[in-house]
Amino acid sequence: MKAVQSKTIVFVTGAFVTHLGWKPWQDYFESKGYTTYAPSWTNKEGTAKEVRDRKPNDLALARTHLIDVVNNYAKFIESLPEKPIVIGHSLGGLMTQILLNRGLAAAAVVVHSVPPLGVIPYEFSFLKAGWRSLGLFTSLDKTYMMSFETWQYAFTNGMSLQEQKDSYEANTIPESKRAARGGLSLTAKIDFAKPHAPLLFVAGTKDNIIPSTINKRNFNRYKDKNSVTDYKEFAENNHYVLGLHNWQQTAGYIFDWIQKQ
Numbered sequence: 258m259k260a261v262q263s264k265t266i267v268f269v270t271g272a273f274v275t276h277l278g279w280k281p282w283q284d285y286f287e288s289k290g291y292t293t294y295a296p297s298w299t300n301k302e303g304t305a306k307e308v309r310d311r312k313p314n315d316l317a318l319a320r321t322h323l324i325d326v327v328n329n330y331a332k333f334i335e336s337l338p339e340k341p342i343v344i345g346h347s348l349g350g351l352m353t354q355i356l357l358n359r360g361l362a363a364a365a366v367v368v369h370s371v372p373p374l375g376v377i378p379y380e381f382s383f384l385k386a387g388w389r390s391l392g393l394f395t396s397l398d399k400t401y402m403m404s405f406e407t408w409q410y411a412f413t414n415g416m417s418l419q420e421q422k423d424s425y426e427a428n429t430i431p432e433s434k435r436a437a438r439g440g441l442s443l444t445a446k447i448d449f450a451k452p453h454a455p456l457l458f459v460a461g462t463k464d465n466i467i468p469s470t471i472n473k474r475n476f477n478r479y480k481d482k483n484s485v486t487d488y489k490e491f492a493e494n495n496h497y498v499l500g501l502h503n504w505q506q507t508a509g510y511i512f513d514w515i516q517k518q
Contacts, residue, residue: 261455261518263342263363267334268295269356271347271371272390272437273403273412274428275305278499282344285508294341298436299329305430312431313399320398323439327352334361342515346499347371347467348436351445357456358447364455364518366511369467369496372475374445378467386411386466392434400431411466412496424500449478455485455518459507461494485518 266286270276279295286293300318301308311318330352334341343362345353350370357365372378390401403411405425413421439445456479460472469490479486489510491498498507 261342261364261515263339264291265337265339265341266291266293267330267337267341267343268293269330269343269345269349269353270295270298271345271349272432273430275308275430276301277304278428281504282499282508285505286512289512291342294333294337296330296333299325300433301430305426305428308430309402312402315400315431316398318431318433319400319435321433321436322444323348323352323436323442324444326436327355327444331356331359331361339363342366344368344511345370347496348440351440354447354456355445357453358451360454362454364457364515365453366457366459366514367475368459368507369461369464369494369498370458370472370475371440371445371467372471373447373449373478374441374443375449376471376475376478378471380468380470382465382468383471387437390432390434390437392437395434397434399434401434401437402431403429414465414495415463416495416497424497428500450480452481453479453484453486456487457511457514458486458488459498459511460488460490461496461498462490462492463495464498466496487514489514 268279276295276297283293340363342364343353344366346368348371350367408425458476460469476488
């Protein structure tokens, strides 16, 4: 008998981008018989353009903390008829680890995940790509909007200029600096020794903002020998993994992994 019986998937979105980027993934997993959900973050409802049009004076979003977003996902999950499989990308991967640590996931997949507290992201490319979102020496009541140049480096390195422009227009939205800083707070603390449902780390060798070395250190911190914790690295994937031309290869690997649990 398979350990993972759930036929429900909740996708958890990362920072800087719309939750609507999960739509192709939802279609893929729904074609495999799953019911899927990709809720927006707190105060990020609407299309990418609609959310962008509220910047920089969107006070509700600016004052959103990471714990608010985590608790909103937890509340949504608890409203479902069964415990879901949770799949999160980037900061959504960190939130997925937190939700797993709370016992809210039947299985979890973290795709290019921001690491929890205690896994130090010292890589230069991580610092170069992400430090602006913390809003140092700027008002926390103003949202942060990733520039196109940062998008090129942090998300879409190696892609054509037109692909970079199109993906920037389709996906980018303002971000709460408070939420970005939440990754450095006690909200991001988890118990690595606690038994957990099956957990898969997916990393990309070409990712600048969350290098695969960070994912591997994160993976290695999990200590419970009786819990399934797996790691997979794709050599061609940058941080825009969800929308790359080969995204179905990544999604297919995740699907196959779920079936084996």
